[in-house]
Amino acid sequence: MIPSEIQQSVEAWLLWQQQLEPFTFDENFTNAVLSEFPKPDFSSFGIKPAVSPVAAPEKAVLVPEEDDSSLTPIERLRKKAERCTACRLAAKRTNMVFGEGNLNADIMFIGEGPGEDEDLSGRPFVGKAGQLLTKIIENGMKIPREQVYIANIVKCRPPANRDPMPDEAQCCIGFLKEQIKIVNPKILILLGKVAMKNLLGIEGAITKAREMTYEYEGIKVFVTYHPSALLRNEAYKRPVWEDIKKAMKYLGMM
Numbered sequence: 001m002i003p004s005e006i007q008q009s010v011e012a013w014l015l016w017q018q019q020l021e022p023f024t025f026d027e028n029f030t031n032a033v034l035s036e037f038p039k040p041d042f043s044s045f046g047i048k049p050a051v052s053p054v055a056a057p058e059k060a061v062l063v064p065e066e067d068d069s070s071l072t073p074i075e076r077l078r079k080k081a082e083r084c085t086a087c088r089l090a091a092k093r094t095n096m097v098f099g100e101g102n103l104n105a106d107i108m109f110i111g112e113g114p115g116e117d118e119d120l121s122g123r124p125f126v127g128k129a130g131q132l133l134t135k136i137i138e139n140g141m142k143i144p145r146e147q148v149y150i151a152n153i154v155k156c157r158p159p160a161n162r163d164p165m166p167d168e169a170q171c172c173i174g175f176l177k178e179q180i181k182i183v184n185p186k187i188l189i190l191l192g193k194v195a196m197k198n199l200l201g202i203e204g205a206i207t208k209a210r211e212m213t214y215e216y217e218g219i220k221v222f223v224t225y226h227p228s229a230l231l232r233n234e235a236y237k238r239p240v241w242e243d244i245k246k247a248m249k250y251l252g253m254m
């Protein structure tokens, strides 16, 4: 008799396998997702599986896959994220917040994760911090918000607006990396420490980090404060505007 926790673990692992199969992410993403459900160790129970403890039965279809062959790559990716339950944040989301904007955008803003307003609406940056970002784009950069692309490190709301945990971010970052590939912007503007850490692998204060520019997969990267930090501290307004101007100059917008 296989203990029930082992059986549940095997079933859950098979479920992830099923969900991941039709979409190919990069190796790090797949490993991160699979590490949520490591292969169970049967040895301590004296059980020796015949071939592999997690070999999928030939016709095990736990979640029926929809035919998405007529969808564009971004639509297919969104569908995948809508069905995603790869980390604990799936459990309490109202909506998965995929990201939105111009698929040919020159500028892509990346924040950390959805808050309450975003979770309820399914759209990124629509709460107070989002309204401030919209002002920065429309009043400061003088372009419509629809002209840029906006996304987050994680697609589901962390409880009580806490920062995404490292394993959640690792689990989700594959979606963002695919979005960046599809949009292929000229610049990325990272909003806050969580975006900086998870996309560039850099930790530390934004105050220092914003003094430099970076590169991600050949794309120029600027780092600035998250709009929610501006809501808490008006003193950040000037540095944010300086960072935005730096990005605009790079693009020849001023």
Ligand code: SF4
Residues within 6 Å of the ligand: 081, 084, 085, 086, 087, 088, 089, 090, 096, 154, 155, 156, 168, 171, 172
């Ligand atoms: S946060 Fe990302 S990885 Fe986690 S459940 Fe949502 S879409 Fe999936």
